[in-house]
Amino acid sequence: MGVDKNIKILLVDDFATMRKVIKNLLKQSGYNNIVEAEDGVDALKVLKAEKVDFVISDWNMPNMTGLELLKAVRADSDLSGLPFLMVTAEGLKENVVVAVKAGVNNYIVKPFTAEVLNEKIKKIIEKL
């Protein structure tokens, strides 16, 4: 069964340009229902205000990192089951272990193509 391309994706990154880049990649794969946040604090506000189906978050951000956001999401009974894809500029093993322990569904190392991003989203959703 194919993945519903109408899912609402929350895209979290402090770099506005990187949000545009990832948004562009998501649109290439048919995902058009995208909301944005510029850090973890902003993301939590969005998650409290509207129903989101999937989170794609950068790791390194000021105010609240992607890892801190992930932990906050998993600790919130209303949000704990939310699929969470972590984006990182480095595939360091220690970081991956930390993210997995914190409950990340998968991670993706920059740079990546639209196909790889789509594949990661599909795998996460199919496992739910």
Added chain:
Amino acid sequence: MDVRFINPFLEGTISVLKTMAFVDPKPGKPYLKNDSLARGDVSGIIGFTGTLSGSMALSFSENAILKIVSNMLGEEIREINSDIEDAVGEITNIISGAARKKLESFGLTILAAIPTVVSGKDHSIKHVLGGKSIVIPFETEDGPFVVDVCMSEIKQA
């Protein structure tokens, strides 16, 4: 500086720009640089600490970076603006991440700082360590850019 530390930056640069910007940069012959003048119109610089410390700078000609960022965003950008500067910071961060991952295979541990971006004709780049840096020149269909690396291995006592 040990030249084996250069290849990860060269390979990382090619791979990142091919994947993110659909640009196929052709590397030229690396050379030593002993001044702080940037070889481009906009530069991103990032510092490293750990068992390998120093810094890496990417300096793009205007035409090269306009094409790279336009391809990344899927929209044409005609002048160096905040989108370009933002993207140069992110490209610098991603290339350093790709290079650091390869350097890990030499048993090195490297932590990166947050990149800074400088633009303007004849701007300068100050490497953390000072002294000579190794410059890898690249050509793209739209113009040149360079990777400028100055690093030193910290020997454990």
